[in-house]
Amino acid sequence: MLQSSTSIAVRKGRPTDAKALADVFRQSWQHAYAGIIPHLHLETLIRKRGPEWWRTAARGGADLIVLEAEGAPVGYATLGSSRAQTSQQGEIFEIYLVPSYQGLGLGELMFEACRHRLDQRKLKGLVVWALAANTTATDFYWRRGGRPVSSTFERFGKTRLEKIAFTWD
Numbered sequence: 068m069l070q071s072s073t074s075i076a077v078r079k080g081r082p083t084d085a086k087a088l089a090d091v092f093r094q095s096w097q098h099a100y101a102g103i104i105p106h107l108h109l110e111t112l113i114r115k116r117g118p119e120w121w122r123t124a125a126r127g128g129a130d131l132i133v134l135e136a137e138g139a140p141v142g143y144a145t146l147g148s149s150r151a152q153t154s155q156q157g158e159i160f161e162i163y164l165v166p167s168y169q170g171l172g173l174g175e176l177m178f179e180a181c182r183h184r185l186d187q188r189k190l191k192g193l194v195v196w197a198l199a200a201n202t203t204a205t206d207f208y209w210r211r212g213g214r215p216v217s218s219t220f221e222r223f224g225k226t227r228l229e230k231i232a233f234t235w236d
């Protein structure tokens with residue numbers, strides 16, 4: 068339960084967030100994908116996203132949004148021009164919250180911040196990809212008005228996982 072006195076901020080990510088974001092990444096990805104992405108692949112993904120990766124991303128001008136609670140990062144989102152050949156120009160690449168801050172309305176807050184940022188960049192329409200097995204994410208996008216338009220498969224070693232594209236016009 069979020070206390071009314073809890074200070075919440077959504078702001079642009081900075082290189083000084085790198086260490087905290089590596090930790091947010093580890094916690095949120097372990098929680099979201101344990102039992103879905105094979106363990107060794109998940110650990111490799113997490114290792115690659117250490118502080119140096121985040122420092123480089125923030126310095127390189129990545130569109131990185133940070134959700135802060137009580138002065139510390141507890142979530143992040145990345146967004147930009149859509150990577151796929153879809154009619155939607157904008158994409159949220161990743162949106163993740165640490166487990167203890169999920170289900171409190173903060174994902175909604177970050178999602179709206181992403182949409183606002185895409186509007187500022189004049190990118191029309193939105194696509195977000197989610198693993199079909201990640202029902203927390205697919206339910207979240209469905210309830211925000213996103214509709215599944217296509218799917219593909221991503222391979223993690225011998226495991227093939229379905230990915231669904233949700234779009235908003």
Ligand SMILES: CC(C)(COP(=O)(O)OP(=O)(O)OC[C@H]1O[C@@H](n2cnc3c(N)ncnc32)[C@H](O)[C@@H]1OP(=O)(O)O)[C@@H](O)C(=O)NCCC(=O)NCCS
Nearest residue numbers: 099162163164169170171172173174175196197204207210
């Ligand atoms: C998916 C994710 C970003 C959603 O964020 P979230 O903070 O959990 O979602 P929200 O709390 O904003 O929204 C969930 C529900 O809580 C409700 N809610 C709002 N304020 C609330 C409050 N104070 N207390 C409880 N629930 C509240 C919202 O209305 C919403 O309900 P609805 O979807 O039926 O409209 C988050 O769960 C997450 O990081 N999951 C793991 C990572 C992941 O899967 N990322 C996406 C990869 S594609």
